[in-house]
Amino acid sequence: MMSFLDYFKGKRKPTASVAKERLQIILAREHAAGSAEPDYLPALKREILEVVSKYVSVDKNAIQVNVERDDNCEILELNIALPEHKKELAASN
Amino acid sequence: MAKVIVVTSGKGGVGKTTTSASFATGLAMKGNKTVVIDFDVGLRNLDLIMGCERRVVYDFVNVLNNESSLKQALIKDRHTENLYILPASQTRDKDALTEEGVERILTELKESFDYIVCDSPAGIEKGALMALYFADEAIIVTNPEVSSVRDSDRILGILAAKSKRAIDGAEPIKEHLVITRYSPKRVEMGEMLSIDDVTDLLSIPLVGVIPESDSVLGASNSGVPVIHDIESDSGQAYADVVDRFMGVNLPLRFLSVEKKGLLSRIFGN
Numbered sequence: 192m193m194s195f196l197d198y199f200k201g202k203r204k205p206t207a208s209v210a211k212e213r214l215q216i217i218l219a220r221e222h223a224a225g226s227a228e229p230d231y232l233p234a235l236k237r238e239i240l241e242v243v244s245k246y247v248s249v250d251k252n253a254i255q256v257n258v259e260r261d262d263n264c265e266i267l268e269l270n271i272a273l274p275e276h277k278k279e280l281a282a283s284n
Numbered sequence: 285m286a287k288v289i290v291v292t293s294g295k296g297g298v299g300k301t302t303t304s305a306s307f308a309t310g311l312a313m314k315g316n317k318t319v320v321i322d323f324d325v326g327l328r329n330l331d332l333i334m335g336c337e338r339r340v341v342y343d344f345v346n347v348l349n350n351e352s353s354l355k356q357a358l359i360k361d362r363h364t365e366n367l368y369i370l371p372a373s374q375t376r377d378k379d380a381l382t383e384e385g386v387e388r389i390l391t392e393l394k395e396s397f398d399y400i401v402c403d404s405p406a407g408i409e410k411g412a413l414m415a416l417y418f419a420d421e422a423i424i425v426t427n428p429e430v431s432s433v434r435d436s437d438r439i440l441g442i443l444a445a446k447s448k449r450a451i452d453g454a455e456p457i458k459e460h461l462v463i464t465r466y467s468p469k470r471v472e473m474g475e476m477l478s479i480d481d482v483t484d485l486l487s488i489p490l491v492g493v494i495p496e497s498d499s500v501l502g503a504s505n506s507g508v509p510v511i512h513d514i515e516s517d518s519g520q521a522y523a524d525v526v527d528r529f530m531g532v533n534l535p536l537r538f539l540s541v542e543k544k545g546l547l548s549r550i551f552g553n
Contacts, residue, residue: 205474210430211481218437218485 232256239269247273286394289401290419290457292443294435296406298427299464302500303522304403305333306511307423310526312367313511316398319358322372323415324405325381331371334361335507345373348385354392363512368397381414390418408442417448421458424488427465428477433485436461440486460491462525467496469541479539492525494518495538 236256243249255270291304301322308320322330325345331337336359342352347370354370361367373380393400404415416422422443426436443457444450450457463482470476483490494500499516503509511526513519517538524534 207471207474207477207481210477211485214430214433214477214485217434221434221437222441 232258239271243271249273286397287399287420288390288394288418289399289421289423290404290416291401291423291425292404292412292416292439293425293432294406294408294412294439295427295432298425298432299462299494299500300406300425301330301333301403302504302510303423303425303462303464303494303525304330304401305509306519306522307526307529308399308401309361309364309367309509309511310523311399311401311529312361312364314526314530315366317366317396318399318401319368319370319393319397320401320403321370322403323381323411324403325372325411326374326376327405328372328374330369330403331359332507333504334369334509335363336361336369336371337507340371343371343373344389345375345377345380347389348380348382354389363508381410383414383417386414387418408438412439413442413446416443416457417446419443419447419457420449421460423460423462423491424486425462425464426482426486428463428467428471428479428482430477433477433482436486440488459488460529461486461488462492462494463490464494465496466493466539468539472541479536490536491528492521493536493539494521494525 236254239256240249240251240254243254249271253272253274255268257268257270259266259268289307291300291307293300301324304320308318312318320330320334321344322328323344324330328340328343331340339359342357344357346352347354347357357370359369359371361369390400402415402419405411416439424436424439426432440459443459447457449455461483463479466479467476471478477485479490479493495517497510497516497518499513499518500510503513503519509522510516510519511522514523521538524537527534
């Protein structure tokens with residue numbers, strides 16, 4: 192916090208260094224996310240869920256899509272957890 | 285061989301069009317046959333910055349749709365030899381910018397121009413993607429401010445993943461950073477990201493720093509690219525950008541804080 196006196200002394204917290212730190216963190220995170228997940232993934236996930244939902248009632252969090260990269264191949268891994276008891280599902284919906 | 289250069293940033297309002305106008309003008313002033321294309325379909329503004337808004341008859345989309353020839357749509361700049369402007373359309377036609385269409389026009393332009401400067405719209409939608417898709421080199425315009433730096437970083441990711449060069453596995457697009465609206469005084473006070481901060485974060489080579497300056501608004505008011513204002517610091521800084529782009533080694537200028545006397549401190553600027 193900046194004190195009343197600091198204001199008159201012209202002392203301020205150097206916000207530029209705060210900006211740089213925040214950017215370093217967010218850019219690192221976005222780079223990591225960018226390399227792990229191709230940008231078609233969210234749409235792919237949504238569409239697969241739509242198709243599956245036509246036949247089975249599934250929770251929208253029940254689908255997991257992962258892309259793994261090896262040196263010379265990529266593996267697209269799909270996991271859909273189907274509800275165990277239909278009655279329970281009907282009740283919860 | 286003609287070079288395609290995209291001027292891009294992700295974020296809006298950072299100075300893409302100002303930079304495109306002055307950079308293209310500077311290239312032409314050096315004797316290079318240069319064309320600058322406005323890719324902001326629906327929100328054309330390059331014509332205003334270049335001062336040719338009343339001479340627009342046909343535009344980029346007309347050429348794409350074969351409603352006019354390229355020759356009919358190109359506007360010859362009144363201030364500078366060797367410089368032509370291809371304005372964007374004012375009517376919103378999202379589907380006009382196709383890969384095939386843009387490629388056809390660029391191929392035709394390559395026959396008669398040395399440099400093709402593509403002024404990208406803000407954002408990462410179709411217009412921005414088409415502006416960068418065929419680029420050989422890119423000028424990334426960034427303000428020393430968090431959202432602009434983040435968006436520039438995002439655009440660098442897109443250049444590296446979605447450009448034609450990236451998709452074809454060709455040599456990557458050569459990137460150049462231009463920092464605009466730089467205020468040495470605020471940097472000294474610790475209120476603004478410094479040049480080193482921005483270059484550390486984006487880690488691409490710096491081609492110039494344009495100081496925050498009243499002359500940029502003056503230039504856009506009168507429709508004359510600021511590089512023509514050779515008295516102004518920003519005009520000179522753009523001239524330096526062009527020199528450095530063409531391989532001249534120049535030190536950065538206009539980065540020191542002007543020391544003010546007591547009277548001007550009291551009575552303001």
